[in-house]
Amino acid sequence: MLLEIADLLDAAGLARARALLEAGDWVDGRETAGPQAARVKHNQQLAPRGEAARALQALVLEALGRHAGFFSAALPKRVLPPFFNRYRGDGSHYGNHVDQAVRFAPDGTRVRCDVSCTVFLSDPAEYDGGELVIETDTGARRVKLPAGAAVIYPSGSVHRVEPVTRGARLASFFWIESMVRRPEQRRLLHELDRTLIALRERDPDSPESVALTGTYHNLLRMWADT
Structure with missing residues (x-):
């Protein structure tokens, strides 16, 4: 990326x-x-x-x-x-x-x-x-x-x-x-994070925002090496 x-x-x-x-x-x-x-x-x-x-x-x-x-x-x-x-x-x-x-x-x-x-x-x-x-x-x-x-x-x-x-x-x-070695995984996480930011600006407490936040962190948990 x-x-x-x-x-x-x-x-x-x-x-x-x-x-x-x-x-x-x-x-x-x-x-x-x-x-x-x-x-x-x-x-x-x-x-x-x-x-x-x-x-x-x-x-x-x-x-x-x-x-x-x-x-x-x-x-x-x-x-x-x-x-x-x-x-x-x-x-x-x-x-x-x-x-x-x-x-x-x-x-x-x-x-x-x-x-x-x-x-x-x-x-x-x-x-x-x-x-x-x-x-x-x-x-x-x-x-x-x-x-x-x-x-x-x-x-x-x-x-x-x-x-x-x-x-x-x-x-x-x-x-x-x-923390995430593979560039395609970093790109996916970045795109997901940008989408989350836009979603939170419109409706920060919506079920979709909460669910997508969970998806982001679960992917980071899966891929990250800390």
């Missing part, structure tokens, strides 16, 4: 993020890429252990915790600390690749990467190119969202970032281990 999330970061959070990014130290993005991805990765990345990165990670994770739509779609069990990258107008890009299946959390535990997330931190007018292109069953989806918006998609998808030819594209990216 590919899902766009509007206004993950509000104006104040976005301004704080941009100030931290401007003050941060940038390194070659290939330092954190696997062997296959490193061959096609041409960008910069905020030094992951720096003070700016830690403050930004807290800011993004706090925003995720407040966003019901993110939880509904990703059903997160664990969220890895976000990274931050920069593509400048010199043709920086990231060729076709698939994200690693398993990564290590800061405490050394292994985390399965089910869902990938990109949070856009530059407005589209600030740069040319830089679309996130995700291959789906129905063809390629080109994503270039307003600053503060995010997109989530299956980590097993082939995806790339097109060359940036003007300006700078700033973004956060990270991975989620979902």
Whole structure:
């Protein structure tokens, strides 16, 4: 499931993020890429252990915790600390690749990467190119969202970032281990949850609303790994 999330970061959070990014130290993005991805990765990345990165990670994770739509779609069990990258107008890009299946959390535990997330931190007018292109069953989806918006998609998808030819594209990216491993099950639960929200708005105490809520939780109980 590919899902766009509007206004993950509000104006104040976005301004704080941009100030931290401007003050941060940038390194070659290939330092954190696997062997296959490193061959096609041409960008910069905020030094992951720096003070700016830690403050930004807290800011993004706090925003995720407040966003019901993110939880509904990703059903997160664990969220890895976000990274931050920069593509400048010199043709920086990231060729076709698939994200690693398993990564290590800061405490050394292994985390399965089910869902990938990109949070856009530059407005589209600030740069040319830089679309996130995700291959789906129905063809390629080109994503270039307003600053503060995010997109989530299956980590097993082939995806790339097109060359940036003007300006700078700033973004956060990270991975989620979902309570529900299979993407088709997550999609079904998300669709059911959206239907429930609409039903509750019309008639929150109806027998149908109560019954459908039970169906949702019983499916989650059946599929979730906590």
